[in-house]
Amino acid sequence: MGAVHDRRWARDVMDAARCAAALLALLLLIDWGSDRFTFWRGLLWLALALLLFVVLFPARVSAGENWLASRWLLHERRVRTDLLVSVRCLDGVSPRLLLCDALGARVRIDPDVLVKNPALWRCIEEGARKAAADGLLLCGQTVVHRLSARVDRDTALAVFKASGLE
Structure with a gap:
């Protein structure tokens, strides 16, 4: 992929x-x-x-098989999604999703980026599911499930709206 x-x-x-x-x-x-x-x-x-x-200026988020990267103006942060140990939702003026892997890497991203890009979310969800199955993802499975439901809901609404079934 x-x-x-x-x-x-x-x-x-x-x-x-x-x-x-x-x-x-x-x-x-x-x-x-x-x-x-x-x-x-x-x-x-x-x-x-x-x-x-x-x-x-927004961060450029990209993902692939077992990785997620967030590039801002001068630096890039990358995590291994198959080695995630924590996924937390940081509330505030601008909500952020904080992903931490077993290697100590951290990435903060806007959850709306994932909601608006279902393919990007699927890459992360696949890695998070693997990390949970391996027993690594101890903190944040609820956040992953809530975000997955939100992505699915918004994607379904977009399909209904595009087909005129809203």
């Missing part, structure tokens, strides 16, 4: 770029309209827009 990637990643990058560009345009327009625009203020607004882009 080959690697599976997040299908929405390019769109999410473009959305981040559009938000940063809109902020920059709005700040420059306000400065220009109030006759307070200077080179240094323009540079400050550009830096602020770049900071927003970096904050909104």
Whole structure:
């Protein structure tokens, strides 16, 4: 089986770029309209827009047989899904899924990436099922089952909506 990637990643990058560009345009327009625009203020607004882009830049998630990788701007984190020992859901402003393997590697990903990419989720679920069967996955089987049910539900709803049976 080959690697599976997040299908929405390019769109999410473009959305981040559009938000940063809109902020920059709005700040420059306000400065220009109030006759307070200077080179240094323009540079400050550009830096602020770049900071927003970096904050909104999504991680690129990919998976294959027994592995999951999350690549951000400068680094990549990878876990072995067949050696998972823990899968936890971290709640907060932005929920994250934390996967830890027996080798000590950790990956944090947005659960919505998995919900929107069922093929990506199937790769992870296969590895998690193998880790549970081997007795490694001691913490997080409930999280895996809940996420699996959510992926199945959303996929079924998408099929019904596409076929006009909603």
